[in-house]
Amino acid sequence: MSATAPRPNGAPPGAVAAARRYGEVVAPYLVLAAVWQLAALAFPSYLFPPLDAVLARFFAIVTSAKQFTDVLATLWRILAGLAGAFLIGGVIAFVMAQSRTMDRFLAPILTFFQGIPALSWVVFAIIWIHGIELRIFVIMVMTTLPAFTFQILGALRAISKDLFEMVLSFRPTRWGRFRVMVLPSILPDILTAWKVNLGNASRVVVVAELVGATGGIGYELLQQQQLFDMTGALAWTLQLVFFVLLVQRLLAWIETHAFRYRAASEHSL
Amino acid sequence: MTAGPGRLEEPVVRFDRVTKLFERPGEGTFRAVDDLSLEIHAGTRVALLGKTGCGKSTMFNMIAGLLDPTEGTVTVNGRDPFREFDSFRGKLAVVFQNDRLLPWRTAIGNVEIGLEMLGLAPQERHDMAQRWLTQLGLGGHENDYPHALSGGMRQRVSIARAFATNAGLLLCDEPFSALDEITGQRLREEFVSLVREKRKTAVFITHSINEAFQIGDRIVVLKRPARIAYDVKISPDLDAAEKEAIRARILDELSA
Ligand SMILES: Nc1ncnc2c1ncn2[C@@H]1O[C@H](COP(=O)(O)OP(=O)(O)OP(=O)(O)O)[C@@H](O)[C@H]1O
Ligand SMILES: [Mg+2]
Numbered sequence: 001m002s003a004t005a006p007r008p009n010g011a012p013p014g015a016v017a018a019a020r021r022y023g024e025v026v027a028p029y030l031v032l033a034a035v036w037q038l039a040a041l042a043f044p045s046y047l048f049p050p051l052d053a054v055l056a057r058f059f060a061i062v063t064s065a066k067q068f069t070d071v072l073a074t075l076w077r078i079l080a081g082l083a084g085a086f087l088i089g090g091v092i093a094f095v096m097a098q099s100r101t102m103d104r105f106l107a108p109i110l111t112f113f114q115g116i117p118a119l120s121w122v123v124f125a126i127i128w129i130h131g132i133e134l135r136i137f138v139i140m141v142m143t144t145l146p147a148f149t150f151q152i153l154g155a156l157r158a159i160s161k162d163l164f165e166m167v168l169s170f171r172p173t174r175w176g177r178f179r180v181m182v183l184p185s186i187l188p189d190i191l192t193a194w195k196v197n198l199g200n201a202s203r204v205v206v207v208a209e210l211v212g213a214t215g216g217i218g219y220e221l222l223q224q225q226q227l228f229d230m231t232g233a234l235a236w237t238l239q240l241v242f243f244v245l246l247v248q249r250l251l252a253w254i255e256t257h258a259f260r261y262r263a264a265s266e267h268s269l
Numbered sequence: 270m271t272a273g274p275g276r277l278e279e280p281v282v283r284f285d286r287v288t289k290l291f292e293r294p295g296e297g298t299f300r301a302v303d304d305l306s307l308e309i310h311a312g313t314r315v316a317l318l319g320k321t322g323c324g325k326s327t328m329f330n331m332i333a334g335l336l337d338p339t340e341g342t343v344t345v346n347g348r349d350p351f352r353e354f355d356s357f358r359g360k361l362a363v364v365f366q367n368d369r370l371l372p373w374r375t376a377i378g379n380v381e382i383g384l385e386m387l388g389l390a391p392q393e394r395h396d397m398a399q400r401w402l403t404q405l406g407l408g409g410h411e412n413d414y415p416h417a418l419s420g421g422m423r424q425r426v427s428i429a430r431a432f433a434t435n436a437g438l439l440l441c442d443e444p445f446s447a448l449d450e451i452t453g454q455r456l457r458e459e460f461v462s463l464v465r466e467k468r469k470t471a472v473f474i475t476h477s478i479n480e481a482f483q484i485g486d487r488i489v490v491l492k493r494p495a496r497i498a499y500d501v502k503i504s505p506d507l508d509a510a511e512k513e514a515i516r517a518r519i520l521d522e523l524s525a
Contacts, residue, residue, distance in 0.1 A: 165335050166369040170386040170434065171358035180382060184373045261373045263416030 049231040057235035067220075071239045074209065074217040077133075078201045078243075081140020082194065088141065089148035096149075097156040114146035118204045126212050139208045144197045151196070155189035156182070188259055195251050202244050279347055280308040281438055281470045282332055287341035289327055289495075301327045302495040304341070314464055314471045316485030318478065320523060324495030325474045326366055329440050332472070333363050345438065359387050362431035366442040366474075368423040370415040376426045377402060377411040383434035401429035404459075406452070420447045428456070432463070439464065441473035445480065457483055478519055482512065490522045498522040 033051055040050040061067045092110075096103040121139045129135040159182065167181045209218025217240050224232035289302040301324040309315050317325050330336040331343045334350030334357060343350060350357055362383065370379045377398045384394035402411055405425040415423055424447040431439065444460075445453045461484055464471045475481050481488045482503060490499040499522045501515055 162365070162367065162369050163371060165330075166363075166365060167371075167382065168335065168354075169333050169361075169363045170383040171355050172386045176386055180371075180385065184371070259373075261414040261416070263414075 046228065046230055049234065053231050054234045054238070057231050058238055061235055061239060070215050070220055071217060071243075073215050074205055074240065075243055077136050077140060077209075077216065078198070078205050081137055081205070082144060082197055082201050084137060084141045085144040085148045085197070086190075086194070089145050090152050092145075092149045093152035093156060096153050110146040110149055113142065114150075116142075118143045118207055122208050122211055125208075132213050135212055136205070136208045139212070140201055140204060143204045144201055147200070148193055148197055151189060151193035152186065155186035155193075158189070159185050188255070188262075191251055191255055195248060198244060198247055198251075202240055206240065278310060281311050281346060282309040282472065283307070283342075283344045284328075284331075285342045285344075287331065287338045287343055289324070289331065289336065290339040300494045302331075302338075305496050306341075307489065307497060307500075309470065309472060311470050312468050314461070314473070314484055314486050316481035316488045317472065317474045317491065318476070318481055318488060318519060318523065319491030319495065319498075320493050321476075323491050323493035325491065326442055328495055329363065329442055329472070329474070332438075332440055333361065359434055360436055361438040361440065362434050362436035364428050364431045364439070364441040364444045368415075368420075368427040370423055370426055370430075372415050375412045375414055376407060376418065376422075379415070379426055380429045380433050383430060387434060397433055398429070401433045402426070405429050405456070421449065421452065424448065425456075435467070437469055439469055439471040439473075441471065443474050443476065446476070460484060478516055481519075482516075488515070488519065490519055492522075492525070498525070 036048070037051050039048040042048075045053070061071065092106060096106050118139070121142045125135045125139045125142075129138060163185070164181055167177065172180060205216075206218040206221065209216040210222050213219050217236050220236045221233060224230075224236060284305050284307040287302055287305045288300065290298040290300055293299050303324075305328070317328070319325050327336065331338055332345060332350060334345075334354050337351045345357065346360065348356060350361075370376075371382070374382075377395070380398035380401055381394045384397055389397070399411065402408065405428060407422060407425055407429070410418060410422065415426070418426065424444070428441075428444055431441070445456055448456065457480065460471075463469070471484075473484060475484075485503055487500070487502050489497060492498045499518060501518075503515070507515075
């Protein structure tokens with residue numbers, strides 16, 4: 001893994017590698033920013049506001065208690081919705097993995113639900129439910145539940161029969177089976193499922209808030225649209241994007257540290 | 270137990286007219302074990318020989334309670350290993366044909382699996398696992414993950430994992446096949462003295478007639494599908510000519 005490229009004279013060994021790693025992380029964002037800045041030079045600023053204005057607005061949101069509360073509300077809704085879908089989906093997936101009958105019964109229902117667009121759930125929830133938080137929670141759960149369930153079910157099905165029977169030969173308790181065999185083997189897939197669903201949830205939450213809430217990033221975006229304020233729209237959007245990036249980084253970090261045991265070929269795929 | 274004078278000791282493993290069929294999608298059923306009857310008594314070391322695919326691993330899986338016989342009964346210590354599954358905790362241990370190490374556990378973590386199921390305290394099981402790894406020549410590799418171990422090392426970890434539980438019945442599916450001559454030789458000797466010392470019962474599968482002679486005090490040769498073709502006691506005072514005759518008979522059965 002460690003690169004053994006020739007080092008410039010006198011530079012401490014780790015520094016070059018560290019600078020390079022840092023550069024690799026930052027480079028894509030620098031390119032994005034540069035392209036935007038070029039567009040800002042070419043078009044009127046109400047269409048493509050300059051970056052410094054967007055960043056100033058971004059920090060204004062972060063430092064204003066009232067506005068940052070809106071950001072936190074949205075993040076909380078994403079995480080609560082995902083946690084709800086994960087728990088319910090986990091239980092359903094276990095039931096389906098245990099029983100063929102339940103599998104045959106539940107799989108078509110989940111597939112049916114998977115076909116319902118997020119926007120339809122928003123409409124249904126507004127008609128059915130009055131409490132805003134509950135309404136958004138239901139939307140978040142219903143839109144991510146089928147995918148979560150199928151992902152966990154896939155992970156359960158992929159558990160190695162050989163390894164499972166090896167563990168069984170020691171006669172574990174039910175909890176022992178789960179702790180020693182089931183959990184560690186599905187964990188990598190669960191992490192991947194969270195990554196995928198986090199992206200979906202962060203898109204759905206904005207739609208849910210846009211029409212069904214009185215606060216949150218989606219609600220604020222609606223305000224910016226009514227004011228025709230592109231700077232504000234970008235600054236609010238970036239709050240969400242940065243949050244998703246942050247959580248993705250965290251999950252990626254967990255992945256490289258918790259799954260060190262996985263051997264990689266010296267060839268790429 | 271309740272065995273009075275004159276009554277024969279209850280065998281540790283007993284196959285009573287056992288048949289095992291496997292479903293083959295679209296092709297009917299496949300007979301892996303055919304009307305097999307066999308008794309294995311406490312304290313013996315039985316070597317199972319047989320052509321590849323003759324049903325040896327299938328027999329093991331039935332003794333271990335992982336497969337249910339299609340017909341007939343398998344009993345271990347007088348119980349049904351498949352239906353009374355949990356009652357065998359700590360009573361039998363299996364060295365599988367492939368090492369079956371959990372990739373997310375280190376060598377020592379793998380050896381501790383069985384000890385965890387027995388409810389040993391963390392320190393106790395760590396020490397025990399450490400002792401077994403050292404005995405099998407894996408000192409210094411305790412914290413390596415399986416992908417970083419060689420095939421023979423992995424096999425030794427899986428032997429340590431089975432033996433560490435101190436079970437009375439050992440089922441070993443070609444345990445020494447992935448080892449070099451010297452290491453294999455040393456482990457075979459240690460295996461025999463361990464089983465003897467602790468009065469364990471051992472059934473092991475091998476493809477080597479020499480190994481069968483070296484470890485076993487009884488050799489069972491199987492036909493395909495699994496059924497007894499030849500069953501012979503190997504007493505230590507056989508002379509060279511008698512051994513040669515037995516060897517010739519085994520070869521004969523294997524090439525039939
Ligand atoms: N789960 C299964 N489903 C279908 N067929 C099976 C199954 N397990 C084993 N068999 C078949 O049963 C036969 C016996 O298999 P088994 O693994 O017991 O052989 P073996 O004697 O251990 O062979 P080897 O010496 O090569 O390990 C084989 O022909 C195999 O194809
Ligand atoms: Mg086999």
